[in-house]
Each structure stands twice: as C-alpha cells, then as structure tokens.
Amino acid sequence: MMATIDVSFLTVQVLSALRQAAFLFLISSGLTLIFGVLNILNFAHGALYMLGAYFIYALTLHLTGPAGFVVALLAAPLGVALIAAVIETGLLRRIYVQEEIYQLLLTYALVLIIDDLAKIVFGPEYKSIPKPDAISGAVTIFGGTVPVYTLLVLVLAPAIALVLWYLLYRTRTGKIVRATSSDREMADALGINMSALFTLVFAFGAILAGFGGALAGPARTVFPGVGTEVIIESFVVVVIGGLGNLWGALIGSLLIGTLETVGIIVFPEFEMSLIYLLMVAILVVRPWGLFGRPLKIKALSEKNLGMEAQEISPVHFSVNPLVRVIPVLLLLAVPLVTGRFYQYLLTQIFIASLVAVAFNLLLGTTGLLSFGQAAFYGVGAYTVGLLATKAGVSTLPALLLAPVFAAAVAALIGFFCVRLSGVHFAMLTLAFGQLVFTIAFKWYGFTGGDNGIQGIPVRPLPGGVEIGSTQAMYYFALAVVGVSVEILRRIRSSPFGSTLKAIRENTQRAAYLGVNVKLYQWAAFVIAGAFTGLAGGLYALMEKSITPDIIHWTKSGEPVFMTIIGGIYTFAGPMVGAVVFTVLNSYLVAWTEKWALVLGIILLVMVLLLPGGVVGFVNEKARAAFGKRGWVRRWTFSKSAAS
Amino acid sequence: MALLELDGVNTYYGRSHILFDVSLSVAKGEVVALLGRNGAGKSTTFRSVIGLTAPRSGEVRFKGEKVNGLRAFRICRRGIGFVPEDRRCFPDLTVRENLEVATRREKQAENPWTVDRVYALFPRLQERERNLGSQLSGGEQQMLTIARTLMTNPELLLLDEPSEGLAPLVVALLAEMILQIRKEGVTVLLAEQNLHFCAKVADRGYVIDKGSVKYEGTMKDLLADDEVKEKYLAV
Numbered sequence: 001m002m003a004t005i006d007v008s009f010l011t012v013q014v015l016s017a018l019r020q021a022a023f024l025f026l027i028s029s030g031l032t033l034i035f036g037v038l039n040i041l042n043f044a045h046g047a048l049y050m051l052g053a054y055f056i057y058a059l060t061l062h063l064t065g066p067a068g069f070v071v072a073l074l075a076a077p078l079g080v081a082l083i084a085a086v087i088e089t090g091l092l093r094r095i096y097v098q099e100e101i102y103q104l105l106l107t108y109a110l111v112l113i114i115d116d117l118a119k120i121v122f123g124p125e126y127k128s129i130p131k132p133d134a135i136s137g138a139v140t141i142f143g144g145t146v147p148v149y150t151l152l153v154l155v156l157a158p159a160i161a162l163v164l165w166y167l168l169y170r171t172r173t174g175k176i177v178r179a180t181s182s183d184r185e186m187a188d189a190l191g192i193n194m195s196a197l198f199t200l201v202f203a204f205g206a207i208l209a210g211f212g213g214a215l216a217g218p219a220r221t222v223f224p225g226v227g228t229e230v231i232i233e234s235f236v237v238v239v240i241g242g243l244g245n246l247w248g249a250l251i252g253s254l255l256i257g258t259l260e261t262v263g264i265i266v267f268p269e270f271e272m273s274l275i276y277l278l279m280v281a282i283l284v285v286r287p288w289g290l291f292g293r294p295l296k297i298k299a300l301s302e303k304n305l306g307m308e309a310q311e312i313s314p315v316h317f318s319v320n321p322l323v324r325v326i327p328v329l330l331l332l333a334v335p336l337v338t339g340r341f342y343q344y345l346l347t348q349i350f351i352a353s354l355v356a357v358a359f360n361l362l363l364g365t366t367g368l369l370s371f372g373q374a375a376f377y378g379v380g381a382y383t384v385g386l387l388a389t390k391a392g393v394s395t396l397p398a399l400l401l402a403p404v405f406a407a408a409v410a411a412l413i414g415f416f417c418v419r420l421s422g423v424h425f426a427m428l429t430l431a432f433g434q435l436v437f438t439i440a441f442k443w444y445g446f447t448g449g450d451n452g453i454q455g456i457p458v459r460p461l462p463g464g465v466e467i468g469s470t471q472a473m474y475y476f477a478l479a480v481v482g483v484s485v486e487i488l489r490r491i492r493s494s495p496f497g498s499t500l501k502a503i504r505e506n507t508q509r510a511a512y513l514g515v516n517v518k519l520y521q522w523a524a525f526v527i528a529g530a531f532t533g534l535a536g537g538l539y540a541l542m543e544k545s546i547t548p549d550i551i552h553w554t555k556s557g558e559p560v561f562m563t564i565i566g567g568i569y570t571f572a573g574p575m576v577g578a579v580v581f582t583v584l585n586s587y588l589v590a591w592t593e594k595w596a597l598v599l600g601i602i603l604l605v606m607v608l609l610l611p612g613g614v615v616g617f618v619n620e621k622a623r624a625a626f627g628k629r630g631w632v633r634r635w636t637f638s639k640s641a642a643s
Numbered sequence: 644m645a646l647l648e649l650d651g652v653n654t655y656y657g658r659s660h661i662l663f664d665v666s667l668s669v670a671k672g673e674v675v676a677l678l679g680r681n682g683a684g685k686s687t688t689f690r691s692v693i694g695l696t697a698p699r700s701g702e703v704r705f706k707g708e709k710v711n712g713l714r715a716f717r718i719c720r721r722g723i724g725f726v727p728e729d730r731r732c733f734p735d736l737t738v739r740e741n742l743e744v745a746t747r748r749e750k751q752a753e754n755p756w757t758v759d760r761v762y763a764l765f766p767r768l769q770e771r772e773r774n775l776g777s778q779l780s781g782g783e784q785q786m787l788t789i790a791r792t793l794m795t796n797p798e799l800l801l802l803d804e805p806s807e808g809l810a811p812l813v814v815a816l817l818a819e820m821i822l823q824i825r826k827e828g829v830t831v832l833l834a835e836q837n838l839h840f841c842a843k844v845a846d847r848g849y850v851i852d853k854g855s856v857k858y859e860g861t862m863k864d865l866l867a868d869d870e871v872k873e874k875y876l877a878v
Contacts (some may be wrong), residue, residue, distance in 0.1 A: 172743060179733040179744045186731045189693055190745045191719035191795055 008143030013261055015141075019219070021149045021257025022157030026212030026459070028234040028241070028249040029164060030205035036181035036244035037201040039100065040092065041423040043107035046231025047082050047114040048206045051214025053222035054122055055079045059516045067131040073214050080210025081203040088202040093195065094608055100422055101369045105564060106607045108557060111228065114601030119224040120594065129218040149219055156215060160208070161250065168246070168284045177201060181244065232434055232553065236279050242292025243424060251290060265546055269442045276435035280416060287419045331478055335471050343474040347542055349536045349582045350481040352562065356574030358531035359487050359559035364568040365492055367504030369426045371556050372413070372433030376406040376529040378440060378551030380536025385453040385546050386446075395459045395467070399480075399537045406533020407526050409436070414525035418518050421507070436549040452547030456540055467541070477538050484531055489571055491527065500524055552575045561599065564606055567613025576615050644651045644707055646671045646830050647692070647723075647799055652711075653699035654691045662718040663855045664701065669799065671686045674821065674831040676845035676862065678838065678876060684854040685834035686728060689801045693725040704768045705799070714802045720748065724797030728804040728834070729876065732776030732791070741787055745794040754827075761790040764823060782813040786820075793824070806840045814833040818843045838876055842866055850875045 031045045042048075059072035087110065095102050130136075135148045168174035180187040180197060188194055212230075213222070220226075237256050241248020288294055335343055355377060362368045380402035387393035387401060413432045417425055425561050440447045447453070458468045467476040491497055502510045503517055511517050540546050547554070559574070562581045567573025575576035584602075588595045610617055645668035654662040662684050669675045679685050690696040692703055694715040703711040710718050719725070733741050742758050749755040762769040765786040771779065779787060785805055792800060802821070806814045814837070821844045825831060835841050841848060841862060848865045850858035852875045860867065865871065 172746075175740050175744045178735055179741075182733050182735050183731055185695060185715075186727070186733070187744075188715040189695060189719055189725045189727070190791070191716045191747045192744075193716050573680060 010144075011142040012144035012146060013265070015144075015146050015150055015154065017258045018254075019153050019257075020260055021253045022153050023212055023216045023219075024233060024237050025250055025253035026157060026160060026208050026215065026229055028237040028253055029246060030208030030240050031160070031234050032241070032244055032246060032249045033177075033208070033236070034202055034205040035423075037177055038092075038096075038198050040103045040107065041100075041243075041427065041429035042202075042205070043104060043231065044087070044110040044114060044227075045107075045205070045209050045234065046227030046229070046415065047111050047118075047228050047486075048084060048209040048227070049213040049216075050118060050222065050224070050227035050563070051080050051114065052076050052210030053129070053217030053220075053226065054118060054213075056214040056217050057122070057127050058210045058220060060129055064132075066134050069132045069135075073211075076206045076214035076525035077210035080213070081207045082409045084206030085199055085203040088199050091604070091608070092197070092202070096198075098611060101363070101426075102128070102607050102611055104369065104413075104423060104426060105560065106604065108560070109600045109603035109607065110595040113604065115224050115227065116594050116597035116600065120597075122224070124224060126221045126223045128221050131218045147219075153215055153219065159213065164208075164246070167547075173200075179570055228554070229478070232430065236275055236431055238289070238346050239427055239431065240279055240282050240289055240423070242286075242289030243427075245289070245291040248289055248291035270438070272438040273435055273442070276431055277436070279431055280435075283416055283419075287416075287422070287479075308396045328482065335474055340470040343470050344542075345582065345586055347470075347474050347477045348586070349579050350477045351538050351542065352558070352578035352582050353575040354481045354484055354535040354538075355532055356562040356566070356578045357485055357571070357572070358528045358535070360532075360563045360568065360571075360574045361488060361492065361500075361524055363560070363563055364570075364573070365497060365504065366500040366521055367424075367507075368418075368421075368521060368525070370417075370429040370525070370528070371553065371560070372417075372429030372431075372436075373528070373532050373559050374553060375413070375436035376410055376431040376532040377536035377539070377555065378436060378548070379406045379409045380533030381540040381546045381550055382440060382447060382453070382536075383533070384537040384540040385456050387480075388456050388459075389453055393502030395457075395541065396461050398533070402540075403530035403534040406536065407530035410526045410529025410533075411522075414522045414529070418521040418525060424574070430556065433553050433556050434550070434616075436551065437548060440548040447548070447587045450548060452545060453540075453550075454545040456544045458541050458544065473542055477542065480534065480538060484534060487526075488531060492571060496520075496523075499513065561603055563613070564603065564611075565613060567615035567617070567619070569612065570615040570619060573613045573615040577613070645669060645704075646706060647690070647832065648702075648704040649692070650702045650704065650813055652688075652691055652698045652703060654687055654696055654698045656687075656696065662691060662698070662852050665691075665851070665854070665856055666701075667849050667856060667859070669829055669830060669832050671798075671849065672825075672828070674833065674845045676841035676848040677832060677834045677851060678836070678841060678848055678865075679834075679851040680711065680836060680875070680877060683851045683875075686803055686849060687854075687855060688851065689725060689727075689832075689834060692718075692801060694724075719795055719797075721746065722751065722796070722798040722864050723801065724792035724795050724799070725801045726788045726792050726803060726805065728807060730781075730788045732779065732784050732787050734777035735774060735775055736776055738768055738776065738779070738787055741776055741791050745791045748796040756793045756794050758794075761793055764793075764820060765790050772861075782809050782817075785813075785817065789820070789824075793829070795836065798827060799830045802831060804834055804836065805863050806835065806837045814840060836876070837866060838866070838872070 025046065028050050031042060034040060055076035056072045056334050059075060060069060063069070063072050091106060092103065095106060112202070131149060135152055138145045138147050168178060176187065176192055176197065180192065184194060190413030233256065237252035238249055240255060241252030255278065259275055259278055260271060263274040267274060282290065334346060355373065359370065359373050362370050383402040383405045384398045387398040388395065412430070417428045417432065420428055441450055443449065460466050467473055499510070499515055500522055503515065503520055507517055539550070558581065562577030563574045565580050566575065584598070587596055592598070606613065612620065647669040649665055649667050652662055653660065665682055665684070665688055677685050677688060687696060691698045691711070694713055698711050705721055705723060710721060714825060722797060729793050733744070736744065739758065742761065755785045768786055768790055776787065789802070789805070805817055809817065818840060821831060833841065833845060848860065848862050849856050850865070850871055858871045859877055
C-alpha cells in the first residue's frame with residue numbers, strides 16, 4: 001500500500017517538475033538566443049510571455065472548441081512576434097552602438113510600458129483561460145492523477161526544443177545565427193545582413209516567449225505583472241546555465257523546475273529562496289554558469305549597423321563650493337514657509353537622493369549596473385525596524401547600525417557579483433536582491449512576512465532632541481543625507497574614486513596598471529550598499545512602518561531611473577533625478593493610475609534621445625555658452641574635472 | 644578601368660587619424676601587394692575598403708562605383724571578399740558549416756565556388772570537415788578563412804597578412820594556392836610584411852608607412868630598391 005502511494009505521488013511530482021521546466025525552457029531559450037546574437041539582455045522577455053498569455057485569452061473568447069484553441073495557441077505567439085519586430089526595428093535598433101546598459105534600460109522601460117498597457121486593455125484582475133473539454137480532464141498514471149494538459153505541455157515543449165535544434169543546426173539560417181553569435185563583424189564582412197538577422201532573431205525569441213505564455217496561460221493564470229515573476233526565474237535559469245547557451249537554458253530549466261517542485265514539498269516557506277541559493281552555489285564553482293564562457297567583447301563598429309554612436313561626454317565642470325551652499329541654505333529655510341506636506345515630500349526626496357547618489361557610485365563612477373540596491377535599502381530599513389521594535393534599541397544607535405548591516409550584506413553579495421561584469425553583474429545583483437526579498441517576505445517569525453513591521457517607535461536623540469514630528473524629521477534627514485552625500489562626493493573625487501573611474505573607462509588597462517579591479521569594485525559595492533542601508537533606515541524612521549515591498553526588485557529600478565533621468569556622469573544628476581521621480585510619483589499617482597506607463601515612456605525617451613541625462617545636457621550647453629567667460633567660470637564652473 | 648580604386652582615403656578610429664590620403668588601384672586579374680610594418684595602416688586600408696571602418700573622406704570605387712558609405716555586407720555582396728589577419732573562423736561551427744554560411748553570389752559568378760571546389764584547392768579542409776573551427780591549427784584556420792571567403796564568389800580578394808605566424812613550409816604552400824586562386828580569375832590585394840612571400844605571388848606593390856603610401860611600383864623594381872626596403876620594410 002505504501003509503495004503504491006509513493007509511486008503515484010512521485011509520478012505526479014515528477015510530471016509537475018517537468019511541466020515547470022518546460023515553461024521555463026520556452027522562455028529562457030528565447031532569452032538566451034536573443035542574448036547570443038544581439039548581445040542584449042531582454043528585460044521585456046517576461047512581458048512578451050505575458051502578451052502571449054493575454055493573446056490566447058483574448059483569442060479563446062472568440063475561438064471555441066479544440067480547433068479554435070489550436071488556432072489561438074499558434075496565433076498568439078505570432079502576434080507577440082509582430083510586436084517584437086516593431087520593438088526591434090523601431091526602438092532597439094537605434095541604440096545598438098550605445099553601451100549595453102542602455103539596451104538593458106530600454107527593455108526595462110518596455111516592461112513598465114507593456115505591463116501598464118496590459119492593465120489598461122485587459123484590466124487588473126487575474127484571468128483564467130478556458131481549455132477545450134478534450135484537454136481539460138485528468139488521467140491516472142501509476143495511480144497518480146495528472147491533468148491531460150500537463151501531458152500536452154510535456155509533448156509540445158520537447159517538440160519545440162527539437163524544432164529549435166533542427167533550425168539552429170540543420171538550416172543555413174540557423175548556422176548563420178550560430179556564426180553571428182560568435183563573431184558579428186566577420187559575419188557582416190561575409191555578406192550577412194545584420195539588421196535583418198537581428199530582427200529575425202528577436203522576433204523568433206519572442207515567438208518562444210509568446211508560445212511559453214500561450215501554453216502556460218491555460219495552466220496558470222494571467223495578470224499584469226506576471227511577466228516580471230517569470231523573467232526573474234528565467235534570469236536564474238540562464239545565469240545557472242550560462243548566458244547565450246541553449247544547452248545551458250535546457251539544463252537550467254530542468255534544475256530549477258525540479259528544485260521548485262521539491263522545494264514546495266520540503267520547504268514550502270522558502271521554496272523561492274532555494275532557487276537563488278542553488279544559483280549562488282553554482283556560481284561559486286562556475287562564475288559564468290554551467291555552460292557559459294567569459295564574454296568576449298564583440299564590438300560593433302559604427303558603420304556596421306549604419307549609424308554613429310551618440311557620445312556622452314564624461315567630462316564636466318564641478319560647481320564652486322560657495323555655490324553649493326546655496327541650495328543647502330534654501331532647504332534649511334523651507335520649513336519656515338511650507339506645511340507638512342512639502343516637508344514630507346522633501347524628506348522623501350532626501351532619502352531617494354541618497355539612494356541614487358550611492359547607486360551612481362556604482363553605475364556612473366565604476367561602470368557597474370546594480371539591479372539589487374533594494375536589498376540594501378531593505379536591510380537598512382529592517383535593521384532599524386527590528387532593533388527598535390524587538391530589541392528596544394534607541395533610534396540613533398539603530399540608525400547607525402543600518403549601514404553596518406547593509407555593508408555586511410553587500411560585502412557578501414558583492415563578493416560573488418564582482419566576479420562578473422556587464423549584464424551578468426546586473427542579473428546576479430537582481431537575483432540576490434530577490435533572495436533578500438523572499439526571505440523578508442516569507443519569514444513571518446522574524447520579519448513579519450508580508451505584513452512587515454508596524455509602529456516603529458522614533459525615540460529622542462541623545463540630549464533629548466525629539467525627531468518624531470514631520471518638521472524635526474525633515475531636519476534630521478537633511479542633516480544625515482547632507483553629510484552622507486558630501487562623504488560620497490569626496491569619495492568620488494578622491495584617488496580611490498579616480499581609480500574607480502579608470503576601471504569604468506578601461507577595466508583591462510586599469511588592471512595592467514596594477515589595480516586590483518575586483519577589490520575596488522567590491523569596495524565600491526560595499527560603500528554604496530552601506531549608504532543605501534542608511535537611507536533605508538531613515539525611511540523606516542520617516543514612515544514608522546515597513547513592508548517587504550521596499551525590497552522588491554522593482555524598487556531597485558528606481559535609482560536606475562533617477563540616475564538616467566538626472567545624468568549618469570554627473571554628481572548632481574541622480575539628485576535631480578530623485579526630485580523628478582519623487583515629485584512625479586507623488587502627483588502622478590494621485591492623478592493617474594498609469595504611473596508606470598508614464599515612467600516607462602520617460603525612461604524610453606531619455607535613453608533614446610538624452611542618454612547623458614538632464615544635468616549632463618545642461619552641463620554641456622552651459623559649458624558651451626558660458627564656459628569661456630571668466631566670472632562665470634570662477635563662480636560656477638570653478639574647475640574642470642573628469643567625472 | 645581599375646577594379647578597385649582608392650582615392651584620397653582618410654580613415655579614423657574615433658579621434659585618431661590613421662590613414663592619410665591613401666590612393667591606390669588594382670586592375671582586374673592582378674595580384675597586388677600592400678607592404679608595410681606593423682601599425683603602418685594595412686589592416687585599416689582593408690577595413691576601409693570592406694566598410695568595417697568607413698573612411699571619413701575620400702572615395703573607394705569598385706568597378707567604377709563608389710562603395711564607401713555602404714555597410715560591410717553590401718560591399719561583400721558587390722564582390723569584395725575580406726580575409727582578416729586574425730583569421731576568425733567561426734569557432735562553434737564545423738569546417739563545412741563555416742563554408743556553408745558564406746555561400747553567396749553563385750549566380751553572379753561564371754564558375755561559382757562550391758564546397759567541393761574549395762576542397763579541391765585545400766584538400767586538408769576536406770579531411771577536417773567535421774571538426775569545429777576552434778579545433779584547427781593555425782595553417783588550417785588560414786586555409787579555412789580563405790576558402791570561406793571564396794564561397795562568397797568575390798571578384799576581388801583582400802588577404803590580410805596570410806603568411807603571418809605560419810611555418811615556412813605552410814607559407815610556400817599558401818603561395819601556390821594564391822597563384823591557383825588567381826588562375827581561377829580572382830583578383831587579389833595582399834597585405835604583407837613578408838617581402839619574399841610577395842615577391843613570389845605579386846605583380847606590383849605599394850609600400851605604406853604611418854598611414855600614407857610611400858612607394859608604388861612593380862615587385863621587381865621594389866626588390867631592387869634597397870633604400871625603400873631599408874627605410875620602410877626593415878629588410
């Protein structure tokens with residue numbers, strides 16, 4: 001009796017793991033294919049998956065019965081491919097010659113836009129997709145009940161994998177795709193039209209994502225934002241397997257599919273954390289994934305794609321110290337003339353500014369795109385929240401411990417991340433960030449789970465200074481952020497900062513000069529983490545309650561957004577971006593629900609038209625207009641500095 | 644009319660000016676050598692012709708038509724084949740696949756190159772047809788890249804330092820093959836540092852140094868000119 005139960009249980013679980021792996025493979029194979037040829041990490045791949053699911057939903061409303069379902073299952077991915085082709089030719093193509101982070105950011109902007117558009121078109125609620133009767137039942141295999149649909153998935157996904165293999169290894173176009181992914185320039189010189197090939201591969205990758213969505217939709221549900229859950233899992237799959245490698249995507253999908261199924265049974269609370277832990281374990285042994293190789297830089301010459309790179313000048317003028325005092329004086333005077341709303345808004349801006357400036361120590365100064373800053377923000381906030389509520393620690397010591405804990409976590413995460421570079425680095429920080437998120441989200445006993453921590457007490461500072469009121473908190477935050485920003489500014493203009501810039505400009509040459517590149521990158525990562533943690537601690541004091549939402553990866557996108565808006569190669573840029581973002585956030589949320597859509601469009605426009613950011617643009621214009629006049633130089637652009 | 648003409652070509656990498664008013668011409672059926680030391684501008688001249696680094700000024704004419712400004716794949720489709728000095732076989736493709744992906748312009752050619760025809764020219768490649776590009780020796784890689792470019796049925800072949808890093812025996816073999824390719828009706832422009840190799844295969848030579856053409860003449864005259872050899876070729 002026991003034996004039969006075990007067999008039936010095992011059968012159900014194995015098939016369920018395989019089904020999960022099948023969905024993952026469909027998505028990550030497209031992701032990895034696109035990366036291999038276009039060298040673009042397509043953040044919007046999850047959004048394309050979501051579109052596949054919505055399209056089959058919309059189609060099955062009109063097409064019923066088995067034949068209708070089959071037509072919908074085939075038509076949905078084609079619709080996705082069409083959209084992808086428009087995205088590639090209309091948007092991505094314009095920025096192939098820019099640095100890879102701009103391509104990543106463009107696809108990130110598309111995530112925001114597509115998610116919100118889906119919400120507008122299909123509504124915010126969960127949709128389930130009806131299956132025809134023929135495939136909605138269940139069968140008994142070895143005593144276990146298995147949905148027929150699962151079997152269908154297990155036939156179709158391997159069939160797709162075979163087709164994929166055939167196309168890549170047995171057709172001329174497939175061979176050209178493989179050739180191009182190892183040497184674009186040579187393929188170009190052999191008469192292969194890169195532009196056409198890129199469109200083809202991007203659309204084909206989108207078909208795989210769309211098919212994944214169309215196939216998974218009826219088995220799961222679909223809702224706006226489902227793509228972001230899926231994309232993170234696929235990132236983990238391709239990181240484990242090796243980015244750009246199809247076998248890696250296959251093995252990675254099987255591993256993650258199995259682990260998720262086992263995890264739900266054995267550690268239901270920490271199922272999601274498990275996959276990140278597996279990823280870490282594999283990366284310790286093989287930093288580039290199981291089948292991956294360190295990336296060779298496959299530079300595209302400008303004329304390769306018939307366009308010129310837009311040059312972002314990394315040189316700008318720094319502002320005279322006396323001029324810098326003016327905004328500080330103005331900010332000190334603000335509470336005298338404004339009410340609590342503006343004081344609260346400005347406090348938010350201060351905190352956001354600190355996060356953004358700390359982030360830009362990584363992006364603008366060191367050239368590392370971290371998509372996991374929310375983790376350190378969260379560690380800081382939870383340090384203050386937990387110490388204040390559970391240990392009764394006073395406010396100032398709790399706040400001072402926030403950067404310490406955040407730095408410790410950053411030291412650990414950074415150790416793994418700095419071994420990689422470029423998009424690998426971005427993906428890994430993202431995955432680590434999500435690991436921290438899942439822990440905070442699920443560990444009810446310690447972090448309060450999704451309820452978070454409420455009623456964080458704000459105790460007087462030493463000397464009896466109360467900071468509980470909005471106005472006192474305003475001054476407190478201004479002081480803490482002001483000092484922190486000044487420290488970060490000095491770090492950036494110190495010899496240490498110059499070394500970081502050298503690493504950004506030319507990592508290899510910096511290494512030839514004897515710089516321990518990884519150590520410097522790690523140090524920058526820890527410093528940025530510490531200040532982000534401090535900002536998180538301030539946030540906990542300001543809001544007096546926290547939830548795990550502040551650690552979600554979408555929060556990690558905020559400093560990225562602010563920095564790009566403001567200007568990546570300027571010190572003040574991220575702060576300007578923080579102002580723009582926070583003000584937009586507080587007014588737009590009240591005014592429209594399509595907040596992400598607006599953000600996405602702004603980011604898209606900035607990436608396409610103004611990659612140097614607002615401050616970078618103003619700086620350039622101002623330098624051209626006034627830079628030669630003596631008095632202006634003396635008072636505003638006091639000295640030229642390589643940013 | 645010359646098959647290929649460069650007329651006052653200036654090429655830059657970013658802000659560095661590399662080629663200064665380079666002019667040269669290659670007539671149909673010729674083998675012409677472009678001689679110069681490392682960094683003289685030979686590869687940049689080739690990259691300017693094929694469109695990988697487009698010239699900023701001047702004109703590149705192929706069969707009388709201006710081709711500079713076109714993208715590399717279009718220039719290839721006009722009939723210029725480029726064999727880069729670092730060879731660059733596709734490492735993840737087999738020898739045969741390397742040839743298959745390059746097949747092009749069969750209709751424009753009177754007697755188009757096929758896999759079998761290039762195997763007849765380079766029998767060694769046939770023996771290794773199932774090996775990956777990454778598994779070949781230096782000489783085999785050189786043969787494969789030449790063979791691969793022939794598959795695009797070029798009228799003009801740009802060979803960038805084919806003898807570099809190869810054993811003397813292999814170099815001698817390569818010279819034979821270039822003469823054979825010429826007999827098949829392909830015009831060749833050859834960038835080289837190896838004067839003796841050029842003496843065997845080329846009719847005329849240009850000497851380039853610091854981005855400008857310093858000398859042009861028949862190979863015979865060039866071989867006799869000790870001053871030029873000493874000054875620009877370190878012979």
